[in-house]
Amino acid sequence: MAKKQLPPQKRKEILIYFYQHGWKDTVAQYGVGKSTLYNWNNALKLRGEQGLTPLSRRPRKLAKKRINAQVYLFIWRYYQSKPQAPFSAAVRYLKAKGAGEWSVMTVWRAVKRPQLVFSLSDFALNVPFVWIKPD
Structure with missing residues (x-):
């Protein structure tokens, strides 16, 4: 502590x-x-x-990992089926399905504040979607 x-x-x-x-x-x-x-x-x-005077302990360059539209849609669908699921469960599920390593904070931002996570131009890209149905 x-x-x-x-x-x-x-x-x-x-x-x-x-x-x-x-x-x-x-x-x-x-x-x-x-x-x-x-x-x-x-x-x-x-x-x-x-x-x-005590200085801030916050990292000076706090990187915000931007997720692509495919992962965002996967998270969105996951929380449509399990709205009460903890964010850590979504992180474990993303990793298990091969969607990459994501932090709990990134998943939280995708659910609570999606405008900070990706831009709408991500949807304009011709990204092949792999539709993963949440359990």
């Missing part, structure tokens, strides 16, 4: 304790790692107080 991020004021308080008592006492007192203390110290030196 990830630890809760500390606000900048608490980080500054911990750094002041670190400057006065050293890293061993600070680690024992506050439970933060030695490398974390030095990272905060370097951030404070480079960017000032703004450097102590």
Whole structure:
């Protein structure tokens, strides 16, 4: 389980304790790692107080896998026959039927927000459909 991020004021308080008592006492007192203390110290030196603000943990380039119309239609048909099925079950079913490796998030986007998953030009392509009937 990830630890809760500390606000900048608490980080500054911990750094002041670190400057006065050293890293061993600070680690024992506050439970933060030695490398974390030095990272905060370097951030404070480079960017000032703004450097102590916690940064986002979200990946900078979060790739959104775009699915083709064939897989989208397969997912749509699957959820027409099993509307209460969990998304993880659809992922396992796609893999079992040879439709490729898809994440739960991609299947969720295909069901809940289809306009983000593919463009209508995908339907204009002459893609041979393999009609797979859901169980």
